[in-house]
Amino acid sequence: MKGFLLPLALAGLAGAVPIDSQPLEERATVSVATSQGTMVGSSLLGVENFAGIPFADPPVGNLRLRPPQRSTKSLGTFDATGLGPACPQMFFSTEGDLLLSVLGNLLNTPLFQTITGQTEDCLTMRVQRPAGTKANAKLPVFFWIFGGAFELGSPQMYDATSLIRNGVSQGKPFIFVSVNYRVGGFGFLPGKEVLADGAANLGLLDQRMGLEWVQDNIAAFGGDPTKVTIWGESAGSISVFDQMALYGGNYTYKGNKLFRAGIMNSGSIVPADPVDCERCQGVYDKVVEEAGCSGSKDSLQCLRDADYDTFLNAANSVPGTLSYTSVALSYLPRPDGIALPDSPDVLAQTGQYAPIPMIIGDQEDEGTLFALFQPNLTTEADLIDYFSTVFFQKATREQVADLVGTYSSALSAGSPFRTGILNSPYPQFKRLAAMLGDLVFTLSRRLFLESATAANPDVPSWSYLASYDYGTPILGTFHGSDILQVFYGILPNYASKAIQSYYFSFLYTMDPNNGTPSGIAKWPQWKESKQLLNIYSSFSKLLKDDFRSTSAQWIADNAAALHI
Template structure:
């Protein structure tokens, strides 16, 4: 198993991401150039490199340590004085992989000691900070629109450190559309998304979402000093960040105002939207909580939550990381993710959309064509349809009848020529059920869920515009295809200076400025119709784009919708 997968992951995935995160060559003179911004709490001093000012690690909340661990964020009210923001800031404690798992997970522990996941440094609980980047020469009178970035990572890992927006900002300046980029740091893993009845009773659920919300409030209070316009904020995220974007739209049943003003006016979701989920006190949530309590040495005490808060950092970190992680056999059956708690998320996200309990703003939403391939690399023991059914049933939906899962699996072609990576014939079948499992996981978490979200949103808010896409620009990549998170290479970093990166960045920047991706784009970029017009996607290839009917795998989608009350993560 190691021999088959290690070269694949290291060469096709980790190396490509490593290329996306180059460390810029900086001379001593460049490192010495600084700029400063005066905000209400002090003066923040940033670095200036290549025409972009960077201000990293600006605190917006009290350190969530000690008695504030596993508590909602507390706004920082103390002064900063003159604050050194020339670095990239801290990262919150990470869950790179489960500390208990199978051989592949253990192997990945060595493999991912390379850029992708190990790019973050300075892990600390005192991590609730903002990173702001802007074009050099921006002043407090510039009133530029603002991208508010929420990083992805399966709600287990990630940091603003991993996302340098310099190339995006330079592109905006080149187009005559300069903007501010603000990235929020939020708690992940068991630090930010621990669940269980004790968590619910204490009001300690969905802490990572509350961190993000406080970051949005910080932008409203401070971004004008950086030259940003707080009335022109677009929230944007990828993967868990995209799911978080929708969750911010749905927070408190759609309440997105602060001091009488809207926190954002537009949304972009790359690979993620609503995820139908069990509540905070569900059975699987309680199992995870009880495991964390046991691993932290808190079993048998009267107040287990107080015990977790008082545990030393390493003990607590190892305890919350002792449950299955996304880089494991359990895959996207996530141990930690936002869950309905009756207040912060009043109901499962799909129900909030259907009832119109979300902030309906213009939005762009789409997926990579092969979202599920990466998450299906760990299950090579699945060689038959019955084993595939049992895996999905036991790992994802143990509370439903097995026949319900049989019905789902039967909507997917069992042929070796079908499945994901799509349109690759007999190739890429790493194990007999790989392509079929990849198709199912990609659809249920990302691709078909996106379509269902758009349908529900259109039904309750028919006049709110939306645009949708399918990215196929990595077609032909062995095993992975256009894999989950490959848009970070093309869209965010524009590593390949081709039509796809040019077009998507242009669409996004135009959307930031006008809430329409078509306004201001060059004549050589195809007009992108709203999704409601003909239910079409913009399909992106390396050197072209085309419109694609959003009706593929319709039988699978209808089955998922019919069983939506059962298929809860």
């Protein structure tokens, strides 16, 4: 099994292979009457699927690089039996050394992308529910936001059939909704021109309009719009917090709350410079240059007028996440003064977010997948140079050196953690992996929880650390492995059973302990004693959330210099 885990890790980042691959003509159909029209979906294996339902006008032509416009036209009888479209994707570079070339080519194959029908006309919803659900069922709703580094992804990748069937078997049926949102340069293009035009953070605005669509339409599918839990992984997890913090914490629509709880798997706050920062402008200028718009009086309008392939290639000309620059992302949510009034870390500290019950956690070795691309980092000085030039351009070299110095140079201290001197393909790999994982995921989670507990001490939260892939060579319990283990349950062991049970209980009661089966450990709130539920493949235990405390304190004290 272990020999297959590198491809599976890539699948976890880029999405998992859908299991609903039976030809459509072999499936039964089912229909739902909504305010938009009659949605005709498919039924298979006890789950009904309605995909590709538009919630906004096609963001094409002059609507490219503009906020979504709510769809108001009647759809009549609409064929929702397929998987729905995918928004334009940012594929990974296949240039460079052998490792980068191999990984890039693997990720660009249908096996790992599993994305078809890419089109700008992609702002759609996918709804899945137990077969036979009636309009008056009032089932709770999971609202899924896919991950993919804000560069790729689609609801196509995430078939909730097994999740829904498991929920039914536990007596907790639910509706699963996934939103399609613009990614890459189509959804998160930065730059001063973008800011001035009000065209920033379009992907987040797409997600928000998808949540509003749920309020208007989910009752027709048997869902309860007052019982929505937003859930995401990686960039989707970061998006969950961003939805909590959007408009400074305003999460109402037509006087109702858009959601009541949240689950964040690998991601929370990402300290970020504003949309018009110097690095941001470099991304914008590169896209403009590649699109042939440098000489235009209105470069943003020129991008809107460019043909699809020209803009796609231009948007994808900047570095992607599986590259040397790693998680110093070209495209990500950034403060724009309106949708995101400030950097997410500041919004968390000042309580400008929706105070909802939440589950938040990480994989033990979040950084290993992103540290595969820097084999030239052989000394501590190289590592300091890397973070100074690629990540933290506001920090002094002395500050970066101090940060690096909080991480031991001993191989036994790095990630994958607890593996001694093993799993080090190049001299600084384990140290870099530990730092990337902590800065973007693990320690930023702890700092977020500390801020959230201070701002809203009465709001419950539960946190975890997943270790169920301990022993996987090089990668450990890697970023994205929860998609394989938890979402799809590829290995139907204690970890998948326990986590799904916690999530179903949380969906129903906003407490993961209410209604979980016997044999599943009690999960204490994080604020009680700052403990994590440490989950292995066959058991779980409580773990004090105080590891790498020196690094965590340094990050907290210097957060303003660590914006990307």
